[in-house]
Amino acid sequence: MEAPAANDVILSVRDLVTTFDTDAGRLTAVDGVSFDVRRGRTLGIVGESGCGKSVTALSIMRLLPQPMGQIRGGRILFEGRDLATVPPAELHRIRGGRIGMIFQEPMTALNPVQPIGRQLSEVFLLHRTKDAADAWRRGTEMLRKVGIPAPEIRMHEYPHQLSGGMRQRVVIAMALACEPAVVIADEPTTALDVTIQAQILELMQALQRDLGLAVVLITHDLGVIAETCDDVIVMYAGRVAESGPVEAIFDRPAHPYTRGLLDSIPRLEGTRKARLRVIEGMVPSLRDLPAGCRFQNRCPHRIDRCATAPALEAIGPDHAAACHRWRELPPR
Numbered sequence: 001m002e003a004p005a006a007n008d009v010i011l012s013v014r015d016l017v018t019t020f021d022t023d024a025g026r027l028t029a030v031d032g033v034s035f036d037v038r039r040g041r042t043l044g045i046v047g048e049s050g051c052g053k054s055v056t057a058l059s060i061m062r063l064l065p066q067p068m069g070q071i072r073g074g075r076i077l078f079e080g081r082d083l084a085t086v087p088p089a090e091l092h093r094i095r096g097g098r099i100g101m102i103f104q105e106p107m108t109a110l111n112p113v114q115p116i117g118r119q120l121s122e123v124f125l126l127h128r129t130k131d132a133a134d135a136w137r138r139g140t141e142m143l144r145k146v147g148i149p150a151p152e153i154r155m156h157e158y159p160h161q162l163s164g165g166m167r168q169r170v171v172i173a174m175a176l177a178c179e180p181a182v183v184i185a186d187e188p189t190t191a192l193d194v195t196i197q198a199q200i201l202e203l204m205q206a207l208q209r210d211l212g213l214a215v216v217l218i219t220h221d222l223g224v225i226a227e228t229c230d231d232v233i234v235m236y237a238g239r240v241a242e243s244g245p246v247e248a249i250f251d252r253p254a255h256p257y258t259r260g261l262l263d264s265i266p267r268l269e270g271t272r273k274a275r276l277r278v279i280e281g282m283v284p285s286l287r288d289l290p291a292g293c294r295f296q297n298r299c300p301h302r303i304d305r306c307a308t309a310p311a312l313e314a315i316g317p318d319h320a321a322a323c324h325r326w327r328e329l330p331p332r
Helices: 055-062 088-094 116-125 132-145 163-174 194-211 223-230 246-253 256-263
Strands: 007-024 024-039 042-046 069-078 101-102 180-187 215-220 233-237 239-245 312-316 319-321
Touching: 007 215, 024 069, 024 233, 042 055, 042 223, 055 069, 055 101, 055 180, 055 215, 055 246, 101 163, 116 132, 116 163, 116 215, 132 163, 163 180, 163 246, 180 312, 194 223, 194 312, 215 223, 223 246, 233 246, 233 256, 239 256, 246 312, 256 312
Parallel strands: 042 215, 042 233, 101 180, 180 215
Antiparallel strands: 007 024, 007 069, 233 239, 239 319, 312 319
8 A cells, every 4th residue: 555645644643641630649541642644544543441542532532521631741733723722612613523523332422312313413503504404404314324224214213212233323423424524433333243343334434435534443453453444553551552554563563562462363273263362461550650661561572671661663664663672573
């Protein structure tokens, strides 16, 4: 795949730092994260639970729980503006209009006491039209576009009357209603069975092709990353461990954590299921992060130098890893 030009970057996150003030003190959930999202491409953010994936997304959208969650440093550049500092009124126009978000659990993303049509129409009334009848018509058309049968009927129904897959399609319709430039999808298939997951991912890819969207896909599923993403960042304990094109990450993983994630994928050896490999240990608590490399306590390649934090180091075109020993590791 040909590398995209630098002017294709639609969203650029630089040195993002996000903290939470708690009874245990100030905890840093995202620590110096940087990445670019390019027009028409999908960036996957992958890692274990608690690594900072969702907090990164909520930081971009300025939807952190208040007053405890705060952006303490860095820039979030979108169409020449820093979303970390834009006034609330301007952010209100961007959020939902130019940047859409698909939340992880549709039953919490949708209001259970309002019909689907009212919730979907509200998006258009906020960003596109003042005419309620026009907003209702546009909402009906969006349901049809995301593959919901009999949309005229579904507009009058409540979330509990729809299946999980249909509720997720409604959430996708709301995120794409105003044809945003960027869509952030936070674990969009987690609560769905495998068949519905595949349908939702196919729908998102088809809509991306039709609308030319840039997508940020947050997931813990490397199979989803392989199927849908162009570029990947691997996060661990609030930092970027490795980043690069999806082919490089899967074919030539450099960071021991990335290798561990790939080795943890179930696979067959002949006709038998191979013994599942695991990464020993647990992700460190934000209250007790180790000095230096945050993966060192679980890393089989740890050396004394790992007590100092490694910088992201270039490995190849657009491929980088934060590991002191990446050159020394044997080919996978």
